[in-house]
Amino acid sequence: MKDIFSTAPLHHTAGSPAPSKAAFSVLSEQDFANACSEIMAWEGYEATPLVSLAGLAEQLGVARIDYKNEGPRFGLGSFKALGGSYAALRVLQRELSAKLGREISLEEIRNGDHRDACAQITLVSATDGNHGRSLAWGCQRFGAPCRIYIHAEVSEGRAEAMRDLGAHVIRIDGDYDESVVLAKTEAEQNGWFVVSDTSWEGYTEPPRDVMAGYSVMTREICETLEDAPTHVFLQGGVGGLAASVAAGLRQFYKDASPRVVIVEPDLAACLFDSAKAGKATTFAIAEETIMAGLSCGEPSEMAWEILSEEAADFLTIPDSIVAPTVRLLANGETGDEVVEAGESAVAGLAAVIAARQDQALSETLGLDETSRVLLIGSEGVTDPAIFEAIMAGADHV
Template sequence: MLIANPRAARTLYPAELRAILSIDKARQSRQWLSHWREIAPVATPLHDLPDLAEALQIARFSVKDESARSPLGSFKALGAPAALVRQILRLHPDIDPQGVLAGRYADRLKNYTVVSATDGNHGRGLAAAARDAGCYCVIVLHANVSQEREKAIAAYGAQIVRIAGNYDESVQEAARLASAHGWQVVSDTSYEGYEDIPRDVMQGYGTIAAEIVEQTAVQPDTAGAYTHVMLQGGVGGMAAGLISYLWEHQGVNRPRFIVVEPVQADCLMQSAIQGRPARATGSVDSVMAGLACGETSPLAWRFLDTSVDHFATIEDNEAIDAMRVLARGSEQDIPIVAGESGVAGLAALRRLRGDASLSAQAGLDAQSRVLIINTEGATAPSVFRQLAGTSADEILQRQQQFSRKNHVR
């Protein structure tokens, strides 16, 4: 399904939004995280896939590959750690922010506990950051988070709390535990009275947009390399973090933004229809675990409300097919390890280009230049192998062979 957002506008980035998320603050977070051992010292790859662009009948198709960001396996390595550093600075304004994740203040933080709900990747990022900072971490997991993802989080020293409900209920349980024990919630979704830390999480994601600007040499207030940027939904935080940066940098010349969600977890599409943060209409349960969210983050919605041009939903089988397309690669296209949530943009693009009416609605044609963000790699290797039909290691071997053959760095 595709709907146009009736409130989408092409304006300069509003001052009231810049006061919340800004390029300056994104640069600050990027600088702090650049010293963390869990972050790659170079930008993640921006791959052009010409064979896939030809198959989709567009001029350019690119993938920003966040699977290479960190051993944590996803873009979430940018959010929770940045938020943890900023929260610790609020408590201890005298410390050096670059020393937090280096463990220089572990003695001061050993009695400090952070807690969060997660579908997997956010919790893993928070657990790793808490371990390196020297504080204690509790992660609340809902019923549909796999044992494999649980073990990956626990490996960083986090205490795991399991509940029987869904993601939204795990968010409520994390808030309850924090209130009962005096812990600090570090969540990527906002709710009434809780916005500072979700803002900091979103600000961390600005690093992705900053690298895209640098890698494509986009000058301020110009249209840049892409006509369309397709972004994952979830609660809206990642989309808001990238959109805010690109909107501020490109102004009225920003690309067309399309946000993609599982059909059964359509909270952002419902927000666009209702004109306010809303709940999903479906079961929420999806193979795209990172996008299986039932409630829109009100803070993220402030940024998406007037900047997203279209909202699209996809089926689980379309995501699985897209995983296999990227894993396969081709003569000119490098194989990519892309997890089930990481391929949402490609899954939607394939659906839209397969329907002339939908393509026309989205402004897609033979001259379009489209960017997607591969937000995760094989964060649950056994699930990945089952869905992609091959292992991440096999894809990485073919990726290396492709790079040697084509002299790709």
């Protein structure tokens, strides 16, 4: 394995996993069932591939590595297609039911029965790219106007992808967390509705629906695997993906649920710092990471409630090992199926590779020749220009 993984500075802090309540109360089994039932009825739904990286597993000395490739999801390139669009549908359902004085079904909205009414309901969100693309896609399908707020470092390719889906895109000079504040402020001023993947005090329903939507991915994994994984390495960000997957695995496998390892950029380690502090903690981002979708300084309170009980380990990784991991997958360097992945998708895989070069860290994480590792390949090539630059040898884009 390349020297860059052997010398990469990974930092570890232990979580405080406890008998899980939040995995069943914050996100209930019924929340997951409702989301799966709806999303699996959408036109174009297909389960995404669970790719076996057997060659890499052999090289790393683990029993198996399974990589859930979310690149093909609804043609949008990322797992976010499951969350933002479903949450948008649920916001429209609540608002239309209140306006029309009767319970409006998701099917009615999905089938276009209320497009004129939906056209009067503006949905907004801040994004690093993929969540906004999902929201824009959902709004286009359901007939609602969409405004997306992006920060200075979001690539123009990702911005254009959202415009192509009909979104009005507003770029600010600040970072992701500042774009969240602006989206909230302008929504309050104009009577718009925020559809965010992060929660805060008094704002929980859309983020819960976003995380419920992600459960489709977890259900597909559990129904495909013959044996429970021993470990799952999950990208950080605000924590929504990680919390949803951790809760879904706990609900399915109960006491046999895998060890949850959270992986973040060392440049945006809000969950790592939260674990160290024992409470949700904001991280001051001074420099943007190559993993654009994980550049988040403030954790979702709802997600943290789950992760504080479920996560056994928190890791940070340097940007230096991200591009080599993208190339490793895309070039089939280990003899495995070729996977074209985005920068944020490979965080967990990069961490596993680097951790296996460090015997002490492997022992800390309980990684050995019997380990069955699950990874969430959260995005495909969502920005072709960045992917091409990485494949041409660039390690920073």
